[in-house]
Amino acid sequence: MADRRLSVSLRQRTPIPLNVEFTCDPGQILAVFGPSGSGKTTILRSIAGLYCPEHAYIRSGVEIWTETSTRTFAPPHRRTVGVVFQEYALFPHLTARGNVMTALGHRPARERATRADQLLDLVHLSTHHDRRPQQLSGGERQRVAVARALAREPAVLLLDEPFAAVDRTVRRRLQDEIDELRRTLEIPLVLVTHDFDDVVRLATHLLILDRGNAVASGALADLTSRPDLSWLRDAVGLGSVFEARVVRRNPERGLLELAFDGGTLLASDRVLNAGATVRVRIAARDVILATSEPRGLSLHNVLAGRVSALNADPAFEHIIVQINLGGVHLLAEVTRDAIARLDLVGGKQLYALIKSVSINVIPEFRMPPDQGPGPRTKN
Amino acid sequence: MDWDALRVSLWLGAGTIAVLLPCGIWFGRLLAIRQFRGKSLVEALVTVPLVLPPTVLGFYLLVAFGARSPLGQAFQTLVGQSLPFSFQGLMLASAIANIPFVVQPIQRGFEAIPSDVRDAAACCGLTPWQRFLRIEVPLAWPGILTAAILTFAHTLGEFGVVLMVGGNLPGQTRTLSVAIYDRMQAFDDRSAGIMAATLLVIAVATLMLTTTLSRQVSPRRG
Numbered sequence: 108m109a110d111r112r113l114s115v116s117l118r119q120r121t122p123i124p125l126n127v128e129f130t131c132d133p134g135q136i137l138a139v140f141g142p143s144g145s146g147k148t149t150i151l152r153s154i155a156g157l158y159c160p161e162h163a164y165i166r167s168g169v170e171i172w173t174e175t176s177t178r179t180f181a182p183p184h185r186r187t188v189g190v191v192f193q194e195y196a197l198f199p200h201l202t203a204r205g206n207v208m209t210a211l212g213h214r215p216a217r218e219r220a221t222r223a224d225q226l227l228d229l230v231h232l233s234t235h236h237d238r239r240p241q242q243l244s245g246g247e248r249q250r251v252a253v254a255r256a257l258a259r260e261p262a263v264l265l266l267d268e269p270f271a272a273v274d275r276t277v278r279r280r281l282q283d284e285i286d287e288l289r290r291t292l293e294i295p296l297v298l299v300t301h302d303f304d305d306v307v308r309l310a311t312h313l314l315i316l317d318r319g320n321a322v323a324s325g326a327l328a329d330l331t332s333r334p335d336l337s338w339l340r341d342a343v344g345l346g347s348v349f350e351a352r353v354v355r356r357n358p359e360r361g362l363l364e365l366a367f368d369g370g371t372l373l374a375s376d377r378v379l380n381a382g383a384t385v386r387v388r389i390a391a392r393d394v395i396l397a398t399s400e401p402r403g404l405s406l407h408n409v410l411a412g413r414v415s416a417l418n419a420d421p422a423f424e425h426i427i428v429q430i431n432l433g434g435v436h437l438l439a440e441v442t443r444d445a446i447a448r449l450d451l452v453g454g455k456q457l458y459a460l461i462k463s464v465s466i467n468v469i470p471e472f473r474m475p476p477d478q479g480p481g482p483r484t485k486n
Numbered sequence: 487m488d489w490d491a492l493r494v495s496l497w498l499g500a501g502t503i504a505v506l507l508p509c510g511i512w513f514g515r516l517l518a519i520r521q522f523r524g525k526s527l528v529e530a531l532v533t534v535p536l537v538l539p540p541t542v543l544g545f546y547l548l549v550a551f552g553a554r555s556p557l558g559q560a561f562q563t564l565v566g567q568s569l570p571f572s573f574q575g576l577m578l579a580s581a582i583a584n585i586p587f588v589v590q591p592i593q594r595g596f597e598a599i600p601s602d603v604r605d606a607a608a609c610c611g612l613t614p615w616q617r618f619l620r621i622e623v624p625l626a627w628p629g630i631l632t633a634a635i636l637t638f639a640h641t642l643g644e645f646g647v648v649l650m651v652g653g654n655l656p657g658q659t660r661t662l663s664v665a666i667y668d669r670m671q672a673f674d675d676r677s678a679g680i681m682a683a684t685l686l687v688i689a690v691a692t693l694m695l696t697t698t699l700s701r702q703v704s705p706r707r708g
Contacts, residue, residue: 157605183608190609196602200624209620210610259611 111168113263113295115154119161123149124319131263131295131312136285138306138327139299141316142342147299148193150316151265154297155190156183167262167295189256193268195248197240203227203251204236210258226254230284246277253284257292264288266298270305282308286471303343307388308469315339331388332436334418334427345427345438346390351468353383362407362463369432373407374466386469391427393465394439397458398449408461412437414453419446430459487680490657491665494573498661499641502580503634506588509581510633514592515622519604536586544650547579551651576652576659583647587636595629596622628700635696639689 116128123146131137139147152158154165156172159180165173167188172181189210197206207223214222227236230250240248249269256264266285270278286309289296298309306313306327313331314324315338322338323330330336332347339345351367358376365372365385372387379385400409415436416429426446428439437459441451451457517529535543551569552558561569569575599622607617623630645663652659654668662681669678 152605155605155609157608183605184611184613186609187611188609190606192602192606194600194602196600196606198603198607198621198625209607209612212611212616255606255610259609 111262111294114166116164117150117153117160125149125160126319127321129314129324131297133293133295134289135311136289136296136298136309137312137314138310139297139314139316140306143301145316146319147316148267151267151297151299154263154265155188156181156186187259187262189259189261189264191252191256191266191269193271195252197248197251199240202237202239206251207255207258210255226258230254245273246281249273249281262294264294264296268300285309307348332429332438334416334429334438337420344390344392345440346388347436347438348386348388349435351385351387353379353381353385355381367435369435370410372466373463374468375464377468379470384471386471388467389437389461389465391438391440393461394437395460396428396439396441396449397460400458406460407463410459412459414451414455414457417453487677488665491660491662492684494660495642495662498577498580499638501577502584502641503637505577506581506584506637507634510588510592511630514589515596517593518596532589533586535583540646541650543583544647547582547651551575570651571653571655571659573658576648579647579651580641580644583644584637584640587640588633591629591632595626599625631699635692639692642685642688
């Protein structure tokens with residue numbers, strides 16, 4: 108795995124301050140998350156070779172792309188990198204096929220058209236090969252941009268706010284397609300976004316960026332269950348994200364039974380197959396704490412655990428409690444008064460109470476059966 | 487009808503395009519994509535031939551081309567011929583007078599290409615030359631075409647600079663517009679009329695060609 112890892116270290120003060128260091132392994136999606144102007148796009152441009160910060164070290168597998176200390180800098184056309192630009196940046200004078208063929212320069216000329224068609228089919232755009240970008244919808248343009256990025260057989264795939272220009276429903280579908288790609292490509296994916304929905308749905312790892320500084324980075328489940336990320340708390344509200352498995356549906360009761368490392372969860376019913384893996388996000392504000400097991404409640408989820416951390420930052424009105432439920436960490440946001448009344452301290456045993464409707468279930472993408480086996484773009 | 491003058495005019499138009507267009511593409515593109523100190527001054531200087539009276543421009547060009555100037559001397563040594571009152575001198579003068587007509591539309595043409603599109607071309611593995619030929623030129627094509635046609639039309643009509651720098655040598659520097667003036671001075675209204683009509687026909691044909699070509703180009707731009 109390490110031989111295809113992307114390693115990035117960037118430092119500069121002006122004009123855009125940057126201080127980040129991260130790695131991304133094949134099969135991972137690293138979401139670079141932060142507000143507009145935090146330097147997210149600059150990070151992507153640096154990886155692509157469109158920008159060179161003052162101090163930079165960028166390595167893809169065994170190839171060093173940028174190393175300012177030795178004045179090594181590979182121009183963008185020598186880096187095997189696929190980029191999906193924010194506004195897609197398709198070539199307006201070329202058809203969808205022509206756009207993809209432009210990135211197939213490494214292939215023999217006679218293979219290019221066939222290969223371009225294959226890639227467009229792969230992104231579910233089989234009927235529009237001869238259309239120009241202006242004849243395509245936003246979602247279709249994004250697909251062409253993805254096909255073009257994949258055409259280079261990239262060692263790294265970079266996505267710059269890839270869903271910003273499409274509406275909500277198209278966005279879901281495209282997110283699923285990107286997730287599908289992650290599973291099949293086995294290359295590092297770096298996704299820049301200012302929308303936490305993208306992070307929750309797609310990212311395996313997260314880098315939080317604030318004015319060019321990496322506030323925190325790590326695996327998604329670890330980062331979302333940290334009680335001390337005040338920046339994240341301000342931006343999107345805290346809430347842990349973890350994986351669970353569908354045990355069974357119970358449509359009569361309107362419930363979906365999920366198993367996770369800390370026990371069983373009952374969520375609102377939705378159409379999912381037993382055995383499917385899902386992501387679960389539970390907002391810290393939706394978790395209620397109790398020191399003894401309550402009875403006669405309308406809610407379904409009463410989970411036993413221990414307080415594993417507390418964040419009583421005086422800058423905030425409320426206190427964030429991290430609860431360990433069999434290895435999975437849950438966050439709860441409670442008042443100072445509640446902490447005092449319940450006498451919550453580290454290690455204390457308690458119960459986390461969660462309404463089934465507060466459990467946000469995010470299905471992981473599964474290819475529809477008629478689409479055949481997962482595509483492989485790497486030969 | 488002065489066929490020699492027509493020939494000189496057409497050659498001058500074509501020659502000016504041939505000399506000026508490559509330089510104009512290089513320079514217009516540079517102004518479009520690079521940011522540098524003093525850029526607005528350079529842009530102003532490029533526009534100067536547009537606002538300067540042609541006789542003033544012609545005067546300075548004549549001084550610059552003269553045997554006492556370094557440029558005039560260099561040309562004399564290299565080619566063995568003086569620049570003023572020669573076709574080569576006329577073409578050089580015409581090229582300079584047409585700089586704004588070439589640089590500005592080309593600059594606008596390249597400016598219209600989003601920087602993301604240029605970046606995307608690089609990330610598709612295209613070398614700088616491939617990017618230029620396969621992405622930038624086709625996208626800036628309307629601007630380049632406009633530049634070529636403006637230059638051609640303007641060269642045919644140029645009078646002041648031609649007379650100042652080229653003089654009125656038949657078959658060498660006497661263009662159609664100068665010949666019209668010449669004929670009028672000699673009270674040869676008939677010849678002047680024929681030649682004026684010729685220029686009118688060429689002008690209309692040029693405009694029609696522009697419209698046709700831009701119609702072919704525009705669906706690709708969308």
